[in-house]
Amino acid sequence: MISYLARRILWIIPVLFAVSIITFFLMHAVPGGPWDAEKRLPANVQARLNAQYGLDKPLYEQYIQWAGGFVTGDLGPSYRSRDRRVNDIIGDGIAVTFQLGIMAFALSVVVGIPLGIFAALGHNRWPDYLSTSISIIGIATPSFVLAILLIVVFSIGLGWFPTGGWKGPQYWVLPTVALAGFPIAVIARYTRASMLEVTRKDYIRTAQSKGIGGRAVVSRHMIRNALIPVVTILGPIFAFLVTGSFIIETFFGIPGVGRYYVQGIAGRDYGVIMAMTVIFALAVAVLNVVVDVLYAYIDPRIRYS
Amino acid sequence: MATNQQVVGRVGVAPRQSSGVWRDAFGRLRKNRLALLGLFGILFLAFIGIFGPMITPWPYYAQDTAAVTANGFKPIPPFTSAAHILGTDQLGQDMLSRLLDCARISLTVAIVVQFVVIGIGVPIGAIAGWYSGSRIDNGLMRFTDVMYAFPDLLLIILFSVAFRETAFGQALNGLLLVFVAIGLVSWVTVARLVRGQFLSLKETEFVEAAQAIGVSDRNIIMKHLLPNGISPIIVAITLGIPAAILAEAALAYIGVGVQPPRASWGSLIAAGQPFIRSYPHLTYMPGILIALALISFTFLGDGLRDALDPKLKGKQ
Numbered sequence: 001m002i003s004y005l006a007r008r009i010l011w012i013i014p015v016l017f018a019v020s021i022i023t024f025f026l027m028h029a030v031p032g033g034p035w036d037a038e039k040r041l042p043a044n045v046q047a048r049l050n051a052q053y054g055l056d057k058p059l060y061e062q063y064i065q066w067a068g069g070f071v072t073g074d075l076g077p078s079y080r081s082r083d084r085r086v087n088d089i090i091g092d093g094i095a096v097t098f099q100l101g102i103m104a105f106a107l108s109v110v111v112g113i114p115l116g117i118f119a120a121l122g123h124n125r126w127p128d129y130l131s132t133s134i135s136i137i138g139i140a141t142p143s144f145v146l147a148i149l150l151i152v153v154f155s156i157g158l159g160w161f162p163t164g165g166w167k168g169p170q171y172w173v174l175p176t177v178a179l180a181g182f183p184i185a186v187i188a189r190y191t192r193a194s195m196l197e198v199t200r201k202d203y204i205r206t207a208q209s210k211g212i213g214g215r216a217v218v219s220r221h222m223i224r225n226a227l228i229p230v231v232t233i234l235g236p237i238f239a240f241l242v243t244g245s246f247i248i249e250t251f252f253g254i255p256g257v258g259r260y261y262v263q264g265i266a267g268r269d270y271g272v273i274m275a276m277t278v279i280f281a282l283a284v285a286v287l288n289v290v291v292d293v294l295y296a297y298i299d300p301r302i303r304y305s
Numbered sequence: 306m307a308t309n310q311q312v313v314g315r316v317g318v319a320p321r322q323s324s325g326v327w328r329d330a331f332g333r334l335r336k337n338r339l340a341l342l343g344l345f346g347i348l349f350l351a352f353i354g355i356f357g358p359m360i361t362p363w364p365y366y367a368q369d370t371a372a373v374t375a376n377g378f379k380p381i382p383p384f385t386s387a388a389h390i391l392g393t394d395q396l397g398q399d400m401l402s403r404l405l406d407c408a409r410i411s412l413t414v415a416i417v418v419q420f421v422v423i424g425i426g427v428p429i430g431a432i433a434g435w436y437s438g439s440r441i442d443n444g445l446m447r448f449t450d451v452m453y454a455f456p457d458l459l460l461i462i463l464f465s466v467a468f469r470e471t472a473f474g475q476a477l478n479g480l481l482l483v484f485v486a487i488g489l490v491s492w493v494t495v496a497r498l499v500r501g502q503f504l505s506l507k508e509t510e511f512v513e514a515a516q517a518i519g520v521s522d523r524n525i526i527m528k529h530l531l532p533n534g535i536s537p538i539i540v541a542i543t544l545g546i547p548a549a550i551l552a553e554a555a556l557a558y559i560g561v562g563v564q565p566p567r568a569s570w571g572s573l574i575a576a577g578q579p580f581i582r583s584y585p586h587l588t589y590m591p592g593i594l595i596a597l598a599l600i601s602f603t604f605l606g607d608g609l610r611d612a613l614d615p616k617l618k619g620k621q
Contacts, residue, residue: 014447015451019451019454019455026464027467136604137596140547140599140600142551144554144558145574145592148581148585148588148589149592156581242456246462251578265463265466273463281456285454
């Protein structure tokens with residue numbers, strides 16, 4: 001287990017290296033640079049800026065410089081907001097992005113799992129149909145379409161929540177729900193399928209034949225076993241929430257890092273793009289390891305070697 | 306299904322008269338009401354996508370300035386004007402015509418992306434699976450691991466913006482770039498699937514038999530392994546279509562997808578969003594069509610999976 005874990009963690013390093021190299025060269029393959037703003041700067045000014053930021057050096061040197069900075073926790077300058085470092089920009093937004101992501105993650109687990117259990121316990125009766133309909137709608141509705149529906153109903157129609165901004169708990173509700181819609185549906189589908197699978201197992205029949213009542217079998221035998229495979233999809237769900245937050249942040253005007261990424265790409269703000277791609281890849285990679293370890297921990301049948 | 310039967314026929318596994326693999330699968334699919342519903346949804350969208358733009362009264366880019374001026378430069382709400390049944394946006398562009406043209410764009414993207422996915426994912430998975438354990442396999446699988454670690458949408462956005470101003474990025478109003486960008490991040494699942502199929506099929510007796518009578522590797526791969534491992538690939542491709550529609554809509558929504566005057570459902574939503582309070586029709590109509598497309602393809606994909614592999618029923 002320890003050596004497995006060590007290998008998995010070590011493997012993150014070459015992955016991040018590859019991700020950063022691909023991003024770096026893709027980014028620099030783009031014609032134009034960070035100084036091509038609305039007002040085009042004169043050539044000599046551009047050359048001086050390039051020299052000042054080291055953009056006149058060969059690409060591999062720039063990469064080494066960036067990687068050295070990254071390892072020591074310095075993400076470099078922002079080329080668009082010239083008085084700020086990338087560390088500041090990300091520091092400003094990342095808390096909001098994580099807050100949104102964690103709230104959406106919690107909501108999808110808290111709603112999705114019971115919804116799937118509810119469906120499986122009422123298999124082929126109304127709870128099943130109700131829950132399946134909800135998950136179909138969730139899977140088929142992109143977050144920004146769900147966001148539109150929520151705004152039309154709850155902001156414009158009922159006036160309960162604001163249409164955008166991030167100034168207090170009442171601003172958090174709609175973005176969280178919009179982001180969680182898809183993961184809720186996926187988790188509910190997985191939980192339902194897994195519960196139905198478990199229901200047919202011999203140990204459930206044994207438990208029932210021993211005279212253990214309905215509720216005890218459900219809570220102690222079925223749900224516990226059924227949730228094991230559900231854990232495996234939590235990694236991909238987290239990755240979805242990370243990238244999905246871009247769209248929702250743009251839609252609701254939330255001051256997270258997602259907005260800066262889109263602006264950063266458009267403005268060739270190399271530092272912001274690199275830092276965010278690598279940080280998000282790192283977050284997803286670490287979470288995948290955590291999920292796999294968790295999987296082995298809750299299911300003693302699984303042994304990694 | 307007819308073409309699939311040909312594939313099976315060609316490798317000499319002639320389907321029994323009453324119950325070939327594909328015939329069985331089709332029978333199961335026909336009994337699945339949700340899958341049929343999905344199929345009808347897809348046929349409907351394909352119909353409006355192919356023939357819609359031909360029969361609409363306005364081209365998608367036409368601006369009926371007279372009508373909008375008469376309306377005080379505001380969007381015309383739906384069902385109020387005979388000339389614009391579904392209303393117009395603030396530029397006087399007919400919503401019905403635009404929605405239909407967008408259906409064409411979105412479906413084209415979704416389907417072309419699948420060809421890119423097949424073109425990259427199947428060969429990589431096949432080579433890795435056939436030469437499993439070798440250096441090639443290791444290299445290819447590590448490469449897929451890296452691609453898997455990339456947050457998809459980030460790479461799609463980065464790629465789209467990186468090449469937007471090149472000739473390649475401008476081709477077909479930016480559509481070519483959208484195909485490639487989404488395709489390049491979507492092939493990983495198919496490659497892993499094909500590799501897994503090959504790993505298990507390689508050990509079967511019929512492959513051993515084919516090797517014993519001296520069939521070349523190439524022919525074993527093309528005529529024995531691929532046809533036998535094709536059903537999960539078909540399912541993955543069908544379920545890849547809604548994922549591509551979603552990715553395309555997200556790209557268009559943040560403004561890096563298909564370029565104006567062409568639009569897609571995602572860009573219509575982005576364009577209509579500022580008017581969401583007074584003219585919600587500009588956003589909810591494309592939203593409904595996106596949802597319809599996603600539901601239809603998801604239903605059909607789920608149905609195909611249940612039909613092609615009854616053992617997996619209900620999983621995933």
